[in-house]
Amino acid sequence: MVERQLLRFLEEDLGHGDLTTEGVFRGEFARAVILAKEEGILAGMPFCIKVFELLGAVKLLEAKDDGCSFSKGEVLLVLEGPADVLLKAERTALNLLERLSGVATQTNRFVKALEGTNIRLLDTRKTTPGLRYFEKYAVRVGGGTNHRFALYDMVLIKDNHKAIAGGLREAIRRVRERVSPVYRIEVEVESLKEVEEALSEGVDIIMLDNFTPELVREAVRLIGGKALVEVSGNISLDNIKNYAIEGVDFISAGAIIHSARFLDMSMKLFRI
Numbered sequence: 001m002v003e004r005q006l007l008r009f010l011e012e013d014l015g016h017g018d019l020t021t022e023g024v025f026r027g028e029f030a031r032a033v034i035l036a037k038e039e040g041i042l043a044g045m046p047f048c049i050k051v052f053e054l055l056g057a058v059k060l061l062e063a064k065d066d067g068c069s070f071s072k073g074e075v076l077l078v079l080e081g082p083a084d085v086l087l088k089a090e091r092t093a094l095n096l097l098e099r100l101s102g103v104a105t106q107t108n109r110f111v112k113a114l115e116g117t118n119i120r121l122l123d124t125r126k127t128t129p130g131l132r133y134f135e136k137y138a139v140r141v142g143g144g145t146n147h148r149f150a151l152y153d154m155v156l157i158k159d160n161h162k163a164i165a166g167g168l169r170e171a172i173r174r175v176r177e178r179v180s181p182v183y184r185i186e187v188e189v190e191s192l193k194e195v196e197e198a199l200s201e202g203v204d205i206i207m208l209d210n211f212t213p214e215l216v217r218e219a220v221r222l223i224g225g226k227a228l229v230e231v232s233g234n235i236s237l238d239n240i241k242n243y244a245i246e247g248v249d250f251i252s253a254g255a256i257i258h259s260a261r262f263l264d265m266s267m268k269l270f271r272i
Contacts, residue, residue, distance in 0.1 A: 002133065006051055009092050009130075021087045030083040030269045031061075032090075034076045034097070037264035041108045042068050042076065043141040044100030047134065049077070051093040056085035066141050067104075076265065083269060090267050098262040099131070100138040106260035107142030109237055110253055117244045119251055122147040122230070126254035135257050147252055155179055156207075157187045168194055172201045186230070195219050199226055207252075209233045213242045220247035 034048075043066050052058045058081030064070060076097070079086065110121050123139045123146055125132075136146050148154035157171045165171035168187060175185060186205035187198045192215070198206050199222070208219050210233035223229055228249045235243065235253040243251055 003050065005130065006047060006054060010051065010054060013092050014088060018088045021084050025084040028083040028271055029081065030086055030271050032079045032086040032267055032269055034265055034267045036070045036072055036074045036076055037266060039071050040101050040105040040263045041142055042066055042070055042101050043104035043138040044097045044134065045077065048093045048097040051096065052079055052085065052089045055089050056082055058085060080272065086269060094265055094267060096134065098265050100134055101263045102260040103135050103138035103257055104142035105263060107139050107144040107256045110240060110256055111143035113237060113240045114244055119244055119248050120145045122250050122252035123256055124252055124254040126258045139256060144256060155183050155185045159188060168197045169201060172203065192218060192222060195222050199223060203227055205230055207232050213245065216243060216245050216248065220245060
């Protein structure tokens, strides 16, 4: 699956060919050096290397490991091979490395904000189409935990499901009629009344959506360990510590992916 997706990324950039490189190339070999232009946490190196390998024979000389921290000016990757291969793969490889390192770095900042607690940081399905596998991988590299990967691996009853079913209880009842009990049921609640309804139905996880810290404390007391507790909704680095409340098991933050920026890197070629 990964290789197929990487080939699609290359096809998007190459199309029917790299006009500039094919016009300039005369069989030269080169050394490619990828440099960090700012500090961060590295993620995506195996995918970056694979992009080059998919276009031709390259020799790996040096590579930093995913999960390591790096500084501005540090060498992250050194390869040798046909100059046309290195040039054609450059942008796709850099895009992946910059994007995933950005996600890992952003995730790590959130994780550090929760140090000293037992709360796990979760991602969401707010991912870039086509990049979900890669972005969720980067979350793990940064120290976060993946929530459900997609719609098929867990039940999560949200506001629109409740609206269609006519309420939380009915939505839960309908799910239990059709969905195997091997799947955990999580419900998104918007009030303490819905917390009580969820408890009475014996769900596995209760997501407190857009609760204030004060309401989270009340909900945690009400739940009393009868279900796992997730806090979600507009979680940022500025407010996450306010929600690091005893009794909360998870905090989910879409911002670790959707608001992560590309880290700045560059690739330099040296003819050999």
